[in-house]
Amino acid sequence: MYQRTVQINLPKAQTIDIEFKDVTWEVQTGFRKPKKQVLRGVSGCFKSGELTAIMGPSGAGKSSLLNLLTGFQDAGSTGTIDYIIGTSKQNYKAYKKASCYIQQDDQLHGLFTTLEAMKMAADLKLGTSLSQESKNFLIDDILETLDLTKTKETRCDRLSGGQKKRFSIALELLDNPPVMFLDEPTTGLDSSSTLQCIAMLQHLAKGGRTIVCTIHQPSAGIYEMFDHIYLIASGLCMFQGSPANTVPFFSSLGLQCPRYHNPADYMIEVVSKEYGDFSDQLTAAASGPKSWRSGFIRKAFLVTSFSRKNIEQKATVIVTPPTEFLRFFVLFRRCVIQLYRDWTVTHLKLILHFLVGILLGLFYADAGANGSKTINNCGFLLVTVIYLCYTSMMPAVLRFPSELPIIKKEKFNNWYQLRTYYVAHLIANLPVQMLFAVVYSSVSYFMSSQPHDWSRFSMFLMGATLTTTISESFGLVLGTTVNPINGTFLGAIASCMMLLFAGFFVFFRHMPLFMYYVSYLSYLRYAMEALVQAIYGYDREKLPCPEDELYCHYRAPKTILEELGMKDVNFWMNIGILMVNFVVLRMVGYFTLRRKISAS
Numbered sequence: 001m002y003q004r005t006v007q008i009n010l011p012k013a014q015t016i017d018i019e020f021k022d023v024t025w026e027v028q029t030g031f032r033k034p035k036k037q038v039l040r041g042v043s044g045c046f047k048s049g050e051l052t053a054i055m056g057p058s059g060a061g062k063s064s065l066l067n068l069l070t071g072f073q074d075a076g077s078t079g080t081i082d083y084i085i086g087t088s089k090q091n092y093k094a095y096k097k098a099s100c101y102i103q104q105d106d107q108l109h110g111l112f113t114t115l116e117a118m119k120m121a122a123d124l125k126l127g128t129s130l131s132q133e134s135k136n137f138l139i140d141d142i143l144e145t146l147d148l149t150k151t152k153e154t155r156c157d158r159l160s161g162g163q164k165k166r167f168s169i170a171l172e173l174l175d176n177p178p179v180m181f182l183d184e185p186t187t188g189l190d191s192s193s194t195l196q197c198i199a200m201l202q203h204l205a206k207g208g209r210t211i212v213c214t215i216h217q218p219s220a221g222i223y224e225m226f227d228h229i230y231l232i233a234s235g236l237c238m239f240q241g242s243p244a245n246t247v248p249f250f251s252s253l254g255l256q257c258p259r260y261h262n263p264a265d266y267m268i269e270v271v272s273k274e275y276g277d278f279s280d281q282l283t284a285a286a287s288g289p290k291s292w293r294s295g296f297i298r299k300a301f302l303v304t305s306f307s308r309k310n311i312e313q314k315a316t317v318i319v320t321p322p323t324e325f326l327r328f329f330v331l332f333r334r335c336v337i338q339l340y341r342d343w344t345v346t347h348l349k350l351i352l353h354f355l356v357g358i359l360l361g362l363f364y365a366d367a368g369a370n371g372s373k374t375i376n377n378c379g380f381l382l383v384t385v386i387y388l389c390y391t392s393m394m395p396a397v398l399r400f401p402s403e404l405p406i407i408k409k410e411k412f413n414n415w416y417q418l419r420t421y422y423v424a425h426l427i428a429n430l431p432v433q434m435l436f437a438v439v440y441s442s443v444s445y446f447m448s449s450q451p452h453d454w455s456r457f458s459m460f461l462m463g464a465t466l467t468t469t470i471s472e473s474f475g476l477v478l479g480t481t482v483n484p485i486n487g488t489f490l491g492a493i494a495s496c497m498m499l500l501f502a503g504f505f506v507f508f509r510h511m512p513l514f515m516y517y518v519s520y521l522s523y524l525r526y527a528m529e530a531l532v533q534a535i536y537g538y539d540r541e542k543l544p545c546p547e548d549e550l551y552c553h554y555r556a557p558k559t560i561l562e563e564l565g566m567k568d569v570n571f572w573m574n575i576g577i578l579m580v581n582f583v584v585l586r587m588v589g590y591f592t593l594r595r596k597i598s599a600s
């Protein structure tokens with residue numbers, strides 16, 4: 001458990017400095033290809049109370065450095081990164097809990113208003129450390145600080161680009177993180193939004209936070225708002241110091257920034273070799289003994305009379321993050337609201353299941369109570385299995401990939417543990433999947449004249465709901481193992497193969513022995529057998545046949561069971577195997593999701 005202090009108006013945070021030395025990062029560019037060195041031994045120090053900009057031409061390694069410093073990526077790196085709280089070094093785990101990383105793409109839940117999203121984030125981050133009233137007060141304060149008060153009732157997907165960026169920051173400010181990393185926070189913003197954004201970051205840094213962001217070509221005015229500049233090109237540090245010292249630094253190497261020229265533009269032009277190759281001199285000077293930092297007075301301790309007054313009015317509260325159990329309920333509620341609001345996921349699908357149930361009911365009208373239509377009726381059972389399998393599997397293949405960036409962001413920024421999210425998602429989603437199966441089955445079962453017997457109907461429902469939930473689990477495994485295009489392709493192939501082994505397209509007694517044993521791997525086999533047993537098993541009485549039918553081969557239900565090779569099938573055994581399939585696939589789904597999150 002970690003503790004933080006939260007104060008309204010976010011004045012002062014625990015101070016953390018980040019020192020890194022000889023950091024390198026190599027990536028494998030292809031099979032048997034030489035490794036590419038993205039960062040080539042960079043060193044530096046980012047201090048608390050400072051707003052630091054990492055600058056450089058495109059492809060210089062800015063995001064890579066940010067990823068290493070945040071711990072978002074570490075495979076293939078060497079060198080040391082120290083996190084210093086006060087005067088003592090902290091381990092990465094402690095630092096990680098104190099930092100947040102706001103990436104370039106704003107990953108927000110589009111279906112919630114900003115106020116709702118803030119409340120849920122507050123519940124996930126602060127738990128019961130603060131009363132609801134205090135949380136509301138804190139939320140109002142943060143939204144006001146970031147000029148978002150007017151957007152309280154606006155859905156996140158309807159915010160403008162600048163508002164989204166500020167809102168991403170607002171969400172992370174709830175638990176007052178001492179270290180904030182931002183990847184290109186001003187990309188896509190106009191000049192006034194950029195100014196607003198940097199001014200707000202400057203204000204936060206003054207509260208004692210360590211704020212590091214990457215930025216592309218700021219205007220001269222914006223450039224001067226930073227406290228510290230870290231210039232990187234071709235994986236090497238070429239300048240580190242205050243904006244005011246940029247021009248003197250370059251002049252010391254004989255590179256004179258023209259008058260009225262933006263120093264930020266000039267240094268990018270120099271490292272892009274527009275005036276010749278000065279990389280060696282710049283690298284040597286940037287890592288030399290002379291410091292180009294400004295005479296820095298830690299702003300965290302310069303509390304102005306205005307902010308001191310504010311601090312005095314407000315209490316400092318030590319917040320302890322909620323337990324995963326409490327977070328589960330918040331996430332569960334969030335999932336349920338999302339399911340309810342996304343009408344394409346729930347309402348539309350429910351209507352479609354109802355309509356398809358009617359269509360199949362009309363198609364197979366009378367098939368369940370007519371001995372001469374027994375084969376047709378088995379076709380109905382197989383169509384039910386196929387329909388429920390595809391309609392559950394294919395959307396599931398795409399579900400996690402579309403949510404992955406948000407889950408990754410929230411998990412990385414300590415909102416919750418992945419397993420908590422997974423269980424909440426599972427439990428919220430399960431009844432909806434079951435409802436789909438119930439709606440489809442209820443309509444099609446009675447319209448196709450299946451036996452009016454509650455126990456058989458319940459058995460049919462059980463087989464149908466398990467087919468739905470297992471297919472969904474299978475889809476989630478595919479979606480978290482391969483990319484969505486391959487996932488839908490593999491899902492279609494796997495379903496076709498499993499249907500071949502379901503015992504209807506090829507009867508079990510006609511299957512080569514090897515194929516027969518392989519059929520035990522197909523969960524659709526167990527589903528089909530369960531449905532056939534529900535309708536024809538358990539000594540069902542003889543079926544009526546039309547009077548003009550001279551020979552009614554399937555009058556006795558046991559005939560079809562014998563021909564399909566399902567006479568000795570135990571319904572409950574099949575249900576048990578289907579349940580095991582469900583549990584195993586859900587567990588596999590968790591591990592594939594975890595792997596995907598750490599790999600992406």
Ligand SMILES: Nc1ncnc2c1ncn2[C@@H]1O[C@H](COP(=O)(O)OP(=O)(O)OP(=O)(O)O)[C@@H](O)[C@H]1O
Binds near residue numbers: 056058059063064065
């Ligand atoms: N996983 C990776 N595999 C291969 N190359 C990579 C990988 N990640 C980064 N690179 C390469 O490392 C270099 C630096 O990338 P990085 O994203 O850090 O640059 P950047 O300075 O942030 O660029 P930009 O400003 O355009 O976003 C690029 O040449 C990029 O192609």
